Amino acid sequence: MAPQRSPTLQQQQSASVAHASASASPERSLLEEELESSRRMLHALTQVHADLVSQGDPQVLFEQLLALVLELTRSQYGFIGEVLRSPEGTPYLRAHAIIHITPSGELRTHLAASPEEARAVYDLQTLPGTVLTSGQPVRANGLALEPHPQGFPVDYPLLQSFLGLPFKAFGELVGMVGIANRDEGYPESLIEFLQPLLITCGNILHAWRNDTRRQEAEQALRLQQEKMKKLALVAARTSNAVIITDAQGLTEWVNEGFTRTTGYTLEEVRGRRPGDVLQGPGTEARDVETMRQALRRGQGVSVELLNYTKAGDPYWNLIEIQPVHDEQGKLVQFVAIESDVTPRRHLEQQVALSVERLQLALESAEDGMWDWDLRTGRLTVSPRWLSMLGYALGELDPSPGFLREKLCHPEDRAELDRRMLEHQEGRSPMYEFEHRLRHKSGRWVWVLGRAKVVRRDKQGQPLRIVGTNVDITSRKHAQERLKAFIQAIPDMIFQVRADGTCLGFKASTLDAPLMSPEQFIGKSLYTLPLPEPVLAQLRRGLIGVLTGSPLEVFEYAVDTPAGPQHYEARIVRSDTDEAMCIVRNITERKATEEQRRRHAEELEERVRQATRELESRQAQLIQSEKLASLGQMAASIAHEINNPVSYVSSNLGTLEDYISVLRRLLALYLQVEQALEAQPPEAVAGLLQQTRALREHERLEELLGDLDDLLGDAKEGTTRIREFIQGLKTFVREESGEPQLSDLNKGVMMTLRMLRHEFKHKCEVQCDLAPLPLLRCFPTQLNQVFMNLLLNAVQAIEQRGEIRVSSRQEGNEAVVRITDNGPGMSEETLSRIFTPFFTTKPAGQGTGLGLSICYAIINSHKGRIEVRSQLGQGTTFSVHLPLITE
Known part of the structure; x- marks a missing residue:
């Protein structure tokens, strides 16, 4: 339902004019006009209160009220604004509704087209500013001011009269209403008339401010809650341990990282000091005291301590503790973030150990070290350097000149000088050169020389060079051998x-x-x-x-x-x-590979041809096996068909005799009826007596009672004939190229019906078939498998026995088991039963292909067939088929 709206401006004016014209007295007209204005004002205020509840937008409500006030007071323009204060506490006015007459004479809402600055009055020396500073109504009639007074938009008309009315909410100045340019000015009574309007405006602003503050508080609360959730989530999932204690240092909360690191749960440490739980004999007392002193002063602290887990294992812990204060600055909690720095501590220990080992390695290094002081020309060599050339300590005191002229190979001197000079002048970062030095024995030793200027003067001239010589004679000889090998x-x-x-x-x-x-x-x-x-x-x-x-x-x-x-x-x-x-x-190899590829393609084609021929022959064998099975079933088929045909034929003959008796009886009844019409009652009585005697002699009631049973037997016999013939047609029909959905249990039952004559005189069949989902397969092939397995079971029973047939869903497989209590099979027989042409039957009674064909059929269905048998304990064949319907 649409909300009710107040009358339009034209409707209200027309009603006012009509009402005024109907009155003859001016005073009465004035009174009625004031009453009408009051009524309209109260109606509008009532509507505004209702709209405030439903809409909540103060700007729309202020615009409605302002338009009504301008109409009722016959003012040209006006505004309704909210009193705000600058950061310094100075009041200023921000308009929510401004309506005025533009130069074109059209009534419009000033807020829709004015910038933000045009909506605010900051100058307190204007008439609106006087209302803001005094908090009292300001009434000015007969004004003769400059065309555009301060505090008003420049496109307003000339200011002739003005009325500014402040409105409050709970004693606080919250806004003002300003109207201007009433032709007859603004009387004192108009202030009293507009008091309900001012109260309503104050209520609107107060409600809007409360709603705004509530929304801001709710938003701040939601943001705070989200922040706390995120912080809680971070604290819960961080790998570091987080502990929160009260101001006295007693544990209030720990995260999962603390439990993972220490082994203690929150319940085990709540209300206890963390140090009482974690510190142990190896914890440094000086660091503990430093931490405690900082906490007593309410200060943050960072310290590394050796702590102990619940299991007693030591670990190094970096603890960073920060105090938490409330809004009044009172210490309420401590938050500690603890990081397991045990790997870093171990790494520092390893680094120290590595430095020690490096020092020992340098002392025992195989490299010959030398130190050349360019200022004095002194060359100092290590014992290893001397022993590398066959000299003992003290046998040789080489100088740079002696080294070059006596020990260096003549062919290497020029390159050695060039590279050394290049490094000394700073044109290379390091001296490196492989050359030969003369051994004490006279042979040449290949060395790799590396050196670096370690000190220069202020002009960049080298002062000291330190280097090493490594014996690479073996490597050089190996390179020569490698070079010879490569040449080969x-x-x-x-x-x-x-x-x-x-x-x-x-x-x-x-x-x-x-x-x-x-x-x-x-x-x-x-x-x-x-x-x-x-x-x-x-x-x-x-x-x-x-x-x-x-x-x-x-x-x-x-x-x-x-x-x-x-x-x-x-x-x-x-x-x-x-x-x-x-x-x-690899040209010859490529030719050989091409020849092999052609031979492989020819061989693959031959294999494919042989496979096609084998599949064709396998299909022929399967069909032959079907025909062989049909030959074995010939006697069963004849017996199964003759029996129902015989008793159906016999019953139909008997039924024919019964019907002839009924016909004779019906004929007598017809004679009785004729006699009743033309003969005396004595003749009727005789005929009725003969009819009664015949009915009693032939036992007509029993004949009629047997008639339904005979007809039922005939129907059953014909049904069995149809089922048997349909099963026979299904078994012998050719398989299509596409698998189809089939009920495995129906196939088993159909095969059992076809072999009923085989079972009748040798064994009893116990069926336990559980519901199975439809299986995508070749049904006639699976029926042939069940036929062969059942015939083998029957033939294995020598006199009288039992065959159990069951089906189950086991995981993702359908399993059919056929068990007989025959003599069983030996291990040798079990190892060969699926071999083609292997049979335990006498010559001429089996082809040896039945089980091999069963194996091939089940294998083509991605299944498997298993057999379990022991001599004297019977045999069980299990057919496993995957339940894949697509």
Whole structure:
């Protein structure tokens, strides 16, 4: 239902004019006009209170009230505003509703088009400012001010008269109503008239402020609750231990991290001091006292302590404690965050131990160390340096000149001088050079020399150089042997840097080289006249081994005058930014692989052909087995069909005799009826006597009673014939190419009905079939499996026995078990029962394919067939089929 609305402005004016014209007395008209205005005012205020409850938007309500006030007071424009205060406490006015006459003469709402500044009055020297500062009504008539007084928008009309009325809420100045330009000015009585309006405005602002404060408080509460939830979640899930105590240091709460670290639960430590629980004999008393002194002063503290878990295991704990104060600054809690720093402590201990070991290693190092003071020219060498050249301590006191002239190989001196000078001048970060030194015995020792300037003067001139010499003679000899070994490899080998620069090259001994080694070494392989695909693969291989791959292999082909040649390239990393590439001609291998591929395809085609032939023959064997089974069932079929046909035929003959008697009786009844119409009662009595005698002699009531039973037997016989024939047709029909949903229990029951004659004289069949879901399968193939297993069970029973058939759902499988209490089988027989053409029956009584065909059928259904048997204890065949319906 739409809310009721007050009359429109035109309707109210028309009603007022009509009412005024109907009165002859001016005083009465004035009184009636005032009464009408009061009525309209009260009605509007009532409606505003209702709208305040339903809408809650003060701006809309103020606009409605302001429009009504301007109409009732016949003012040109006005405003309703809220009194606010600046941070310094100075009041200012913020308008919620402004209505005035624009230059075009249209009534509009000023708030919709004015900026924020136009809605506020800050100047307290204006008429509205006087109301704000005094808190009293301000009435001004006959004004002759400047065209645009301060505090009003510039597009307002000239100010002729003004009435400013403050309104309060619970004694507090909360707003004011201002109206202007009433032609006859504003009398004192108008202030009293507008008092209900002022009360209503105060109530609206007070309610709106309360609602705003409530919403802000609710929002702040929600934000605080969310923050507390997040903090609680962080504290609960952090790996660090968090403890909250009261101001006296007694535990109030711990998180799960504390329990994981210490083994103590919240219930075990609540109300206890953490130190009483965690500290032990190894805890440093000085650190504990430092922490306690800080807590007594209500200060935060950070300290590392050795604590103990509930199990007594020690661990190092970094504790950071911060005090928590309430709004009045009173200490209420301590929050401690504890981090297990045991791994760091252990690491520090390991580092200290490593430093000690490093010192010992340097003292016992195999490297020969030397120290050259350039200011004095003194060269100091270590004992290891002397022993590396065969000298004992004191036998040799080398100087730099002696070292160069007497010990250094003549071929290495120039390069040694160049590299040393380059490092001394700062053009290289370190001196490094492999060269030869003369041993005391006269042989040459290869050494790797490394050195670094460790002190320079203010001008950058070197003052001291420290270096080492490592005996690399064995490595050099190994490199020479490796070089000889590489030369013996027939493949092409080259060493390449990451940017493609060839560092070393050995041509293949099997292929004519495309270019000489000099054309490779020092050149970028990417600029050589090589096929672009080969270069792209080489680039990818280099990137691969230099970024972590242990080996990159690719093949490529090159057209040569002798025809296409195939190559295999193997790339391994040899240094930080270097790799070794071995290229081998694999043309013959490719030809061999192609020949093998063709042979493999031919062999696969032959296998597929043989498989197709085998599947065809297997289908023929299955069909042959069906026909063989049908031959064994011939006697059963004849017996099962003859019996119902015989008793149906006999019953129908008897029924024919009964019907003939009924016909004779009916004929006599007809004669009686005729006699009753034409003969005297004596003749009727005789006929009735004969009829009664015949009915008694032939026992007509018994005949009629047997008639229903005979007809029921005939129906049952015909039903059995239909079921048997339908089962026979189902068993012998050809299987379609697509599996279908089938009830496994129905297939078992149909097979049992077809073999009823086989069971009748040799055994009793006990069925225990549990409900099974529909199975997607080939039903006739599974029926053949059940047929073969049941026939084997019957044939295994020598005289009289029992066969139990059960079905169950076991997990994701349907299981059918067929158990007989026959003589059982030996271990040798069990190992061969699924072998084609194996049979234990006398010659001419079995093909040996029944169980092998059963095995193949179940295997094609992704199932399995199991057998359990012992001599003298019978045999159980279990057929497991997966319950997959799609």
